[in-house]
Structure formats: C-alpha cells, structure tokens
Amino acid sequence: MNISVIIPLYNEAESLPELTSWISRVMDKHSFSYEIILVDDGSNDESWEVIEQLKTENPFIIGIKFRRNYGKSAALNVGFEACQGDVVITMDADLQDSPDEIPELYRKIVEEKYDLVSGWKQKRHDPLSKTIPTKLFNLATRRMSGIHNLHDFNCGLKSYRKDVVKSIEVYGEMHRYIPVIAKWAGFKKIGEQVVEHRARKYGTTKFGFSRFINGFLDLLSIFFVGKFAKRPMHFFGTIGALSFLLGTIMALWIIVEKLYHITMHIRYTREVVDQPLFYIALVAIIVGFQLFLTGFIAELVSRNSTERNVYQIEKTI
Numbered sequence: 538m539n540i541s542v543i544i545p546l547y548n549e550a551e552s553l554p555e556l557t558s559w560i561s562r563v564m565d566k567h568s569f570s571y572e573i574i575l576v577d578d579g580s581n582d583e584s585w586e587v588i589e590q591l592k593t594e595n596p597f598i599i600g601i602k603f604r605r606n607y608g609k610s611a612a613l614n615v616g617f618e619a620c621q622g623d624v625v626i627t628m629d630a631d632l633q634d635s636p637d638e639i640p641e642l643y644r645k646i647v648e649e650k651y652d653l654v655s656g657w658k659q660k661r662h663d664p665l666s667k668t669i670p671t672k673l674f675n676l677a678t679r680r681m682s683g684i685h686n687l688h689d690f691n692c693g694l695k696s697y698r699k700d701v702v703k704s705i706e707v708y709g710e711m712h713r714y715i716p717v718i719a720k721w722a723g724f725k726k727i728g729e730q731v732v733e734h735r736a737r738k739y740g741t742t743k744f745g746f747s748r749f750i751n752g753f754l755d756l757l758s759i760f761f762v763g764k765f766a767k768r769p770m771h772f773f774g775t776i777g778a779l780s781f782l783l784g785t786i787m788a789l790w791i792i793v794e795k796l797y798h799i800t801m802h803i804r805y806t807r808e809v810v811d812q813p814l815f816y817i818a819l820v821a822i823i824v825g826f827q828l829f830l831t832g833f834i835a836e837l838v839s840r841n842s843t844e845r846n847v848y849q850i851e852k853t854i
Contacts, residue, residue, distance in 0.1 A: 538570045538571065538572060538621050538622045538623065539569040539570045539571060539622060539623060539624060539643070540564070540569050540570070540571040540572075540622045540623075540624050540625075540626055540639070540643060541571070541572050541574060541616075541620035541621060541622030541624075541625045541626070542560055542571065542572070542573045542574065542625075542626045542627075542628065542636075542639070543574045543576065543613065543616035543617070543620060543625060543626070543627045543628075544556070544573065544574065544575050544576065544616075544627075544628055544629070544630050545576045545578055545609050545612030545613055545616065545627075545629075545630070546575060546576065546577055546578065546580065546584060546612075546630035547577075547578045547579070547580050547584075547606065548580045548581065548582045548584060549580070549584055549630040549631060550580070550582045550583040550584045550586075550587045552630055552631055552632045553575070553584065553587045553588065553591060553630065554587065554591065555632065556630060556632055556636070557573055557575075557591055557595060557598060559636045560573055560636045560639070561573075561595060561597070562636075563636045563637060563639055563640065564597075564639075567640050569643070571597055571622065572597050572598075572599055572620070572621065572622060573595070573597055573598045573599065574599045574601065574616045574619055574620060575588050575591075575598060575599070575600050575601070575630075576601045576603070576612035576613075576615055576616050577600065577601065577602040577603060578603050578606050578607060578608065578609065578611070578612045579602075579603045579604065579605040579606035579607065585600070585602050585852070588600040588602075588854070589854060592854050599619065599853075599854070600852070600853065600854040601615055601616070601619065601850060601852075601853050602850065602851045602852040602853070603615075603848060603849065603850060603851065604849035604850070604851040605849065607848050608709075608710060609710070609712045610707045610708055610709055610710055610711055610712040611707075611708070611848055613627060613707050613712050613715075614706065614707045614708065615848060615850070617702040617703065617705075617707070620699070620702065622699065623647075623698075623699050624642075624643050624646045624647065624696055624697070624698065624699065625696065625697040625698075625699060625701075625702050626639055626642060626643070626694075626695070626696050626697075627693060627694070627695050627696075627697075628693055628694045629693035629694070632735060633734060633735045633736070634656070634693055634694040634732070634735070635694075635732065635733045635735060637733075638656065638694060638730070638732045638733065639696075641730060642654055642656075642694070642695075642696035642730060643696060645696065645728060645730065646696050646697070646698055649728070650726065651696075651698070651726050651727065651728045652697070652698050652700075652701050652719065652724035652725070652726045652727060653695065653696070653697050653698070653701055653715075653716060653719050653724060653726075653727045653728070654695065654696045654697075654727075654728045654729065654730050655687055655689065655690065655692055655695050655716055655727070655728070655729050655730075656689065656692040656693075656694035656695060656729075656730055656731075656732035657687070657688045657689045657692060657729050657730065657731050657732065658689055658692055658732060658733075658734035659688070659731050659734075660734060671689075671691065674690070674691065674713070675687070675688060675689060675690055675691075678690050678714065678717065681760050682714075682716070682717040682720060682760075683720075684716055684717065684720060684727060686727070686728070686729060687716055687727065687729050688729065689729075690713060690714060690715075690716055690717070691712075691713040692732070694732050695715065697719075698724075700724075701719050701722070701724050704722050704723075704724070705718050705719055705722050706718075769832055769835035770832040770833065770835070771832075772832065773828045773829065773831045773832030773835060774828070774829055774832040774833075776825075776828050777824075777825045777826065777827070777828030777829035777830075777831070777832060778825065778829065779825070780821050780822075780824050780825030780828060781821070781822055781825025781826060781829065782825070783821050783825075784817075784818045784819065784820070784821030784822035784823075784824075784825060785818075785822060787814055787817060787818035787821065788815075788818040788819075788822065790814075791809055791812065791814060791815055791818065795809060
C-alpha cells in the first residue's frame with residue numbers, strides 16, 4: 538500500500554463527506570493505493586454515523602471509535618498502530634488542510650528519502666491571539682530541539698516514512714512535538730513543505746487557551762524524556778550529588794571553624810545551630826540524598842514501565 542491517511546476527529550460530522558471524497562479523488566488521479574483511517578475521538582455529534590455511511594460507499598475507509606474523548610495524541614497513536622501504508626499522511630478533519638498537498642508530501646518521502654516532512658502554513662487564517670503564541674512555541678521548540686529548519690511544529694499536515702510512526706509513541710498532548718520525538722528516536726532527516734492553510738468551513742476550533750500552557754509543559758517533558766528517559770540517574774543523581782557535596786563542604790567548614798576556635802581558645806560568638814549556614818548545609822545534604830534516591834527509583838521504574846497508551850476502543854469498522 539502506498540499511502541495511509543490518518544485523520545483524528547472530534548465532532549466533525551459536517552466536513553467528513555467532503556474531506557474523504559476529496560482525498561479519494563486525489564488518490565485516484567495519481568493511482569495511489571491507499572487507506573483512510575478516521576479515528577473518532579469520542580465525538581458527541583453524528584460523526585460516527587457519518588463514518589459508518591462513508592464506509593459503505595468507500596471500502597478504503599477504516600473507522601476507529603473511542604469510547605470517550607482522549608485527545609489528538611491518543612487518536613494519532615492508535616492510527617499509527619493501525620496503518621499499513623509505506624508513507625503515512627496525517628491531517629486534520631476540519632478541511633483547513635488541503636488533500637491536494639498529498640502527492641508532493643509523498644514524493645518527498647519516497648524520492649528525496651526524508652523520514653518526516655512537516656507542513657508549514659506560511660499564510661494563516663487565524664487571529665493574532667493564536668498566531669503569536671504559536672510563533673513563540675515554534676521559536677522555543679527550535680531552540681530546545683535543535684531542529685532549526687522547521688517553522689511550524691504543530692501543523693497537522695505531515696508525512697512520515699512508515700518506520701517512523703511504528704517506532705515512536707505519542708501520548709498526553711505531545712502531538713505538537715512529533716518531529717522532536719522522531720529526532721530523539723533517531724530519525725534525523727526532517728524536512729518542511731509550505732502548505733495551504735484554508736479557512737475553517739464548518740464548526741469551531743476544539744482547542745482552548747489551556748493548550749498554550751500545556752504546550753510549554755509538554756515541551757519541557759519532551760526535552761527531559763528525550764535526554765534522560767533511559768538514564769534518569771544521570772539527571773537526578775548529578776544534581777543530588779552536587780547538592781550533597783555542597784552541603785557536606787559547608788558542614789565541614791562549620792566543624793573546622795568550631796574546632797579552630799576551641800583549639801585557639803577564641804571566644805565563639807554564636808553557637809553552631811544559631812548560624813544560617815548550618816541550616817543551609819543540612820537542607821542541601823537532605824535534598825541531595827533525596828534526589829539521589831529519586832534517580833535510583835526512576836531507574837527501576839524506567840526498566841519496568843508498562844504501556845501508557847491503552848485506550849477504550851468502542852468500535853472498529
């Protein structure tokens with residue numbers, strides 16, 4: 538199979554017939570063998586009924602329905618597990634992504650041997666309240682990830698080599714940083730393609746202000762997990778050892794100073810426990826010891842962690 542198109546959706550009943558018909562026309566025009574995987578993320582409108590009807594009209598459509606809303610990352614992860622195409626295309630269900638971009642995204646993977654190609658909506662139809670935070674996210678992500686050639690990490694329109702989606706895990710709300718996850722997994726040939734950003738035709742956006750806060754938290758999580766998931770002791774142990782060492786040095790200083798005053802018969806103006814340095818040293822030693830133990834426990838957890846991506850799937854067609 539040439540292409541798998543994965544479309545996570547939540548309450549997009551109106552746009553699905555037009556979107557799937559458009560994708561099919563593009564596929565037939567270029568003689569691609571394909572599948573369209575529609576992942577219903579617990580919609581409470583008629584989205585699933587529409588998918589069932591579309592399935593009867595188009596055998597290349599696969600429908601997966603979550604029992605409740607888990608989020609876009611969960612829908613993508615389940616779609617990645619189910620897909621069979623050599624090239625995987627992800628796109629949003631709101632018709633803001635154009636299926637006409639698919640042939641070029643496919644060509645870049647097959648002919649130019651990219652691992653991942655991310656769309657860049659250079660001209661956006663969004664208000665400033667959305668575009669400005671997005672620019673800040675992308676700037677921070679470029680700095681922290683080292684992927685300097687991408688302008689829009691969160692664009693829903695992307696293409697992947699099959700090996701990429703079968704090797705990565707997307708959870709929480711980390712779909713924004715799939716290129717970063719792919720890079721940490723060892724897929725470093727990541728490119729970009731300018732794509733059309735179409736105005737929303739049906740419904741309203743499903744993402745609120747909280748996504749901006751969650752985005753920065755997820756970026757920090759991605760950075761930490763990417764560098765230390767397999768060796769958490771390197772992070773906690775290093776900080777813990779430095780804190781313990783600093784506290785020990787301060788404690789030794791206090792002891793030596795006390796002994797010096799006793800030996801030289803110099804009057805000691807303050808008791809040891811009356812000095813702020815004593816409490817700073819004590820806290821540093823305790824915190825260092827606790828961080829070291831945290832690193833040790835994290836090592837045990839990382840070696841025995843269970844699958845985190847387990848979702849209740851109500852129906853599959």
